[in-house]
Amino acid sequence: MRDFISMKDFTKNDILEVLKVASELEGKNSTELLKNSIVGSLFFEPSTRTRLSFTSAVYRLGGQVLGFDSPDATSLKKGESLRDTIKMTEAYSDVIVMRHPKDGAARFAADVSKVPVINAGDGANEHPSQTLLDLYTIQKEFGSIENKKVAFVGDLKYGRTVHSLTKALEMFNCEFYFVAPESIQIPEYITRELDSKGIKYTLVDDYKDILKEIDVMYMTRIQKERFDSIEEYEKVAGIYIINKESILGRCKENMIILHPLPRVDEIEIDLDETKYARYFEQAANGVPTREAIFAIALDKVDVVKESMEEKDIKKSETVVCLNEKCITKVEKTENKYVVNKNHKYCYYCNKDVK
Ligand code: ASP
Numbered sequence: 001m002r003d004f005i006s007m008k009d010f011t012k013n014d015i016l017e018v019l020k021v022a023s024e025l026e027g028k029n030s031t032e033l034l035k036n037s038i039v040g041s042l043f044f045e046p047s048t049r050t051r052l053s054f055t056s057a058v059y060r061l062g063g064q065v066l067g068f069d070s071p072d073a074t075s076l077k078k079g080e081s082l083r084d085t086i087k088m089t090e091a092y093s094d095v096i097v098m099r100h101p102k103d104g105a106a107r108f109a110a111d112v113s114k115v116p117v118i119n120a121g122d123g124a125n126e127h128p129s130q131t132l133l134d135l136y137t138i139q140k141e142f143g144s145i146e147n148k149k150v151a152f153v154g155d156l157k158y159g160r161t162v163h164s165l166t167k168a169l170e171m172f173n174c175e176f177y178f179v180a181p182e183s184i185q186i187p188e189y190i191t192r193e194l195d196s197k198g199i200k201y202t203l204v205d206d207y208k209d210i211l212k213e214i215d216v217m218y219m220t221r222i223q224k225e226r227f228d229s230i231e232e233y234e235k236v237a238g239i240y241i242i243n244k245e246s247i248l249g250r251c252k253e254n255m256i257i258l259h260p261l262p263r264v265d266e267i268e269i270d271l272d273e274t275k276y277a278r279y280f281e282q283a284a285n286g287v288p289t290r291e292a293i294f295a296i297a298l299d300k301v302d303v304v305k306e307s308m309e310e311k312d313i314k315k316s317e318t319v320v321c322l323n324e325k326c327i328t329k330v331e332k333t334e335n336k337y338v339v340n341k342n343h344k345y346c347y348y349c350n351k352d353v354k
């Protein structure tokens with residue numbers, strides 16, 4: 001059994017094993033694999049693609065799904081805690097897929113749950129199943145993930161897909177360009193990690209300067225729902241818009257453009273027909289990748305599991321997470337934090353503690 005909470009929990013070989021299982025399952029009818037398995041699907045936040053592709057993966061493997069796609073119709077409205085919702089769902093299902101607006105909610109759920117938990121997005125923190133399908137797409141396109149130059153463009157502060165993908169790509173010797181205005185640039189807790197590992201990255205505010213250098217352009221939506229005020233959002237809305245004209249003849253011939261979708265206005269539809277656009281293939285790759293995730297979470301396939309270095313996890317009543325959007329602010333957690341060299345960070349949401 002294995003949880004899928006953060007890309008930090010995976011070694012490079014663990015990732016390659018997931019991708020291998022995904023490619024073995026792709027296009028096959030493996031309806032025996034999850035026969036008699038029930039998936040609890042808890043979406044506390046809206047989702048189309050992620051939820052549908054998880055559901056499609058379950059059906060393709062012969063499993064069953066129960067759950068909700070909005071908290072409105074559930075006891076949460078009556079004030080039920082996440083802890084109780086998880087305790088209840090673990091009795092009704094063999095694995096839980098959860099999306100939640102609070103950073104760190106997935107780690108908390110995994111601590112509470114006896115059945116494996118798959119993080120389908122926790123606030124602005126992580127989105128590991130998206131990362132695995134992004135990696136699957138890159139591997140399919142180039143034959144390997146190694147040594148790529150990747151530009152992340154758009155909302156790098158609130159974009160959880162960027163946070164998870166960066167954590168994974170750093171294991172493949174990739175080099176990064178973070179393209180964003182200052183107010184939504186990549187968070188410091190991520191660059192600090194890159195610095196400590198000696199990984200090369202550059203912060204820029206215009207993609208035109210680096211277009212000729214890169215192999216992958218990872219466009220993202222400005223995450224309107226996560227801004228503290230509409231004024232803040234409006235300052236950066238529509239800041240990067242790419243189209244045929246801005247890309248054709250200005251990039252490497254084999255560059256690919258990815259996007260976790262949904263898009264708003266950052267990629268104009270005239271780009272869809274070009275050979276650079278791969279976001280629809282990427283979305284389709286969500287199904288075999290999520291099939292692999294279920295198969296591994298529930299031990300339905302043999303994979304080589306590597307053990308990670310033990311983290312130095314501590315509990316304290318006095319150390320608090322500095323992130324107001326952390327799950328520790330709304331649930332009764334054990335207040336855990338991690339000590340890494342001289343730095344302390346929240347066990348749940350990865351942000352600094354004090
Ligand atoms: N962000 C959501 C998701 O991942 C919304 C959507 O895709 O339409 O599914």
Ligand code: ASP
Pocket residue numbers: 050121127160161220221260261262
């Ligand atoms: N679907 C992705 C997510 O849920 C990206 C987005 O919503 O912009 O994070």
